[in-house]
Amino acid sequence: MTISIVLFTSDLRVHDHPPLRAALRGADAVVPLFVRDPAVDAAGFAAPNRLAFLADCLSDLDANLRARGGRLIVRRGDLVDEVCRVAAEAHADEVHMAADHSSHAHRREGRLRRALQAQGLRLFVHETVRTAVAPGSVTPASSDHFAVFTPYFQRWSQQVLREPLAAPRAVPVPDAVGSEALPARGDIADVSPGLAEGGESLGRRQATDWLRTEVSTYDDRHDDLPGDATSRLSPHLHFGTLSAVELLHRLRPEHGPGPAAFVRQLAWRDFHQQVLAARPSAAFSDYRSRHDAWRGTAEAHDDIEAWKQGRTGYPVIDAAMRQLAHEGWMHNRGRLLTASFLTKTLYVDWRIGARHFLSLLVDGDVANNQLNWQWMAGTGTDTRPNRVLNPLTQAKRHDPDGDYVRRWVPELEGLRAPAVHEPWKLPGLDRAAIDYPDPIVDLADARDRFQRSREHARGGA
């Protein structure tokens, strides 16, 4: 009897799952395994919102496997040790898993390969499970990766995607292998009250609704803050409850600018993965150093806290930060505005913002989070690194009536536009009646400080 292990990591689905299909092809039975590795928590990759979403994903995966005659085996411990232990218990012959190009995953894969070899087992690592195009498979002539999005997107668009795979009809699992109880969302503390539910079943329904309706207007509405008209599929893409390959096959860019704009966003996701795969240090160091002398954390302490708590006095910034705390998710326009505000208006190191985002975001992903932060901070791949987003002009453009601000900042719910975006301009008694802070920084002064810092850095460089 031939037995294969399918090691699930951030690919928690049964549809379009190359490792699962490959394992089933050559084996009489498979062991679908997920290992909860404390080293991942210790390295700061885990956060309550992601753990809660993960718990939903694991129970849905288990249900989907049970519907096919199988079940999910969950173990806790060092991933390499647990896979080897399960392999011995199940008398397995090989292990299949998805490729992951982070440096942590590379080290782990190397250790796993060696440990399995010592036990006489082979490890098969499958590409295009997490991304549509594998990092490193599309490169410019002169480098190991693309540092600018537009040329990457041109080449990415020319790639022929593999065909998506149907979910298997049956998943036979040997009885002998023991499993821990599945983690439950209810056991996890400090979860954001408005956190979305996870799981492949829900993700697929959400994707189908999105592709049937709203994607057609995505090009027009993706920056509409109160309209909330983006897909909200990011947590599903992050946990792999949705496959980017399958999503792209279901999209028809030729059906109009909405789907075409959405495809472009999926390419951004692959773009950041290929940058981080080639430059793992970009997770914690400047991708392109500009010799920034960021304000010290002691000096900027109160500003950083006001930013985190959504009490900067700039309503659109505060609304976005409160959305993040409440939902563990933030609209992309909000992410851009709050990141620009922290790094360029308050002149605080992008790593502080990135860490705070990662502590809350349900879709928090090292490649996409750190490299989007670097893009906005000017240390990343942006070809206009000195751009500063003005929170007032941006608020008037993307939340013209103030609905987004009123939704998240109840202190301002009685105000109409334009006062809702500039409450400090209200006449004395009206202003005094509102318990909301004055702006923590003057935008003109902040712009001067940023420009001076650029001149200083250029002089010192």
Ligand code: FAD
């Ligand atoms: P949609 O607009 O519907 O886009 C569809 C999908 O495309 C998204 O689900 C996502 O997978 C991908 N995508 C869209 N924009 C980007 C982008 N700029 N970079 C990479 N992929 C993109 N995205 C994450 O998935 N994880 C993060 O940790 C993350 N951190 C961010 C931090 C900052 C400072 C900024 C500016 C952006 C960050 N993003 C991150 C990118 C983007 O904001 C989110 O992917 C998007 O808001 C998710 O909402 P959605 O699914 O409705 O997106």
